[in-house]
Amino acid sequence: MTHEATRGAGTEGSGGEDPGEARRLTTRETAELLGVKPETVYAYVSRGQLSSRRSPGGRGSTFDAAEVAALVRRTGRREPVPVAGELVFRTGITLIEHDAYYFRGVDATELAREYGYEEVAEWIWTGELRPGVRFTAPAESLAAARQTVAALPAHSGSTDRLRVAVAAAAAADPLRFDLSPQGVLSSARGLIPTLVAALPVVGEQPTAGSHDVAGGASASLARQLWPRLTRQPADEASLAVLDTALALLTDHDLAASTLAARVAASAHAHPYAVVSAGLGVLEGPLHGAASGLAHRMLSEVVERGSASPVVADHLRAGRRVPGLGHRIYTGEDPRAQVLFGLLEDVPQAARALAASRDVVATTARHTPLHANVDLALAVLSVACGMSAEAGETVFAVSRTAGWIAHALEEYTERPLRMRPSGQYTGPRPPQPLPAPVLRPAPLPRADPAN
Incomplete structure (x- = not known):
């Protein structure tokens, strides 16, 4: 169906167009290629998946043939879009149905039982399983992240530290604006271990110096994260729980933080900014906290x-x-x-x-x-003697991989497609210029010594 649709999109036009212009399709032709009803074509337009133009004479709309063909390739099957008014994204990462969830069609709980966090992250990013893969923090990014984290007030929480670590790592990466799949994956594989290693070991003051754990870069991410969550020594059973939790939480479809990450990616923000957007939403008490x-x-x-x-x-x-x-x-x-x-x-x-x-x-x-x-x-x-915010830290580190996966998808979509219209409820214009409000100067504070 895809090849036929592509071929048709390149040969069937709406007629009356400039021969030097990109070929245009009528609504009927577009609907036939997509295998949907004509009204569904306009639902695609309202969601930013297609752009339209009024046909000559103002009767009906026309659609760019190449854009329609690209949408056919992305959808891969003929099915109508959801009910009008719903915000829906096509994604090949996570499916949730019948009280189960799947990463790229594979039961996520089975994956998490058999493989560690880094391996599951690679699976949702690339669709390839790489047993034993380890992520390594770039020296420059890690040094910048640790120095920035060390400058925060002592009472700062782990999410505060993760947010500034992301910003510092971004500033240290001159290639952060490379949005090619390989460029984004390279940034992600360096960012996640940087976030973990930038967190102070429990009981130690945050410093810009080294606070590596036994095993160093060769240790699993769970083993590196453990001493940043608790003073208790790691045993294999507890580490297995932590590693599995990281793998299980990698993605969960369009949760609030993931939607924020996709909005950032739609604006072609670099992957560090995408993660920053996700972290900002994750901190809410109804989500990661x-x-x-x-x-x-x-x-x-x-x-x-x-x-x-x-x-x-x-x-x-x-x-x-x-x-x-x-x-x-x-x-x-x-x-x-x-x-x-x-x-x-x-x-x-x-x-x-x-x-x-x-x-x-x-x-x-x-x-x-x-x-x-x-x-x-x-x-x-x-x-295991962890603080109340430990779960949020696990959630944030883990979900970073999911935000990157969704950014990789969103970078292939039409930019800035998520542009809802506001329903204005303020006073109707024209309104007169407002009168200035004159307030008395504040009284000086009393000297406590007096």
Whole structure:
């Protein structure tokens, strides 16, 4: 179908056009090539997937044949676009259906059980599995990131540090504006380990000097991240949970932060700016920071020995119980299922695991909500002596790979296609010039010494 559509797009025009101009197609011809109804063609236009031009005489629209052919190649199958008004992106990265999710058609939970984070990242980027692959931080970028992180106030959180590390790494990379697939992948393979290595080891003050871990660049990203999350020594079972969590969280379709990343990529922002856009949204309490709420709740359950009073306090205050329910999954979050299974092999996680089950069972008396990945991350962070923001750090580092994958897709689309129109609700013009507001000068502050 693709070859026939391409051939047809190059030979069938709307007539009456300048011979030196790119060939134009009528709405009917465009609909036939795409295998959709004529009204669906205009839905493609409204979503920025096609551009149109009024035909001579103003009767109907015409479409660029080459642009139509490119859309046919991208879609690869004849199906109508979703209902008008929905914001939909075609993506070959993640599919979520029937309480499961898949990376490029492969069960994501199976991938995460069998392969580490770097291998899964390469899979979603390229569709190629590279066993044993390791990412290496470029010396210049890492030095700049560490120096910038070290200059932050001591109370800064990990997401604060990741955001400035991205900016510093970008400034140190003169090739950041290379948006070719290989250029973007080269930047990504250097940025992710830079983010991890720029974070201070727990218990140490952030410095611009070396704070590498045993194994150095040859160690897995999970092993490098571990001492930046907790003082406790890493054991293989706990490391397996962390590595699997990183792999599981790599992407989850068009989450809020991923949409922000695609908007940045649509403007042809470089990959570091794309990651910065994602990090900005991720910090919201309803997205990446949700795991911190689950950590605090679970810590209290462990301390008090029962979920009942803790759940009651949340409900009394009108707050939802953290770590439960998901807008996509009707049953238990498949990511949580995998992590809970691995946490069974971590001896020090027994109390936190029991507390998480108590939370689910207690809440189920009122409403049957299942555990989500935030609760599983909370079990890991509580059991291994991590801070409340550890889950957010894991989320941010992991999802960086997903943002890059979506940027690679978006760079191949028509630039700036995401341009919604605002519905103005202010006063109708013309309005008179506003009168200036005169405010008295503020009084000087009193001297505390007096």
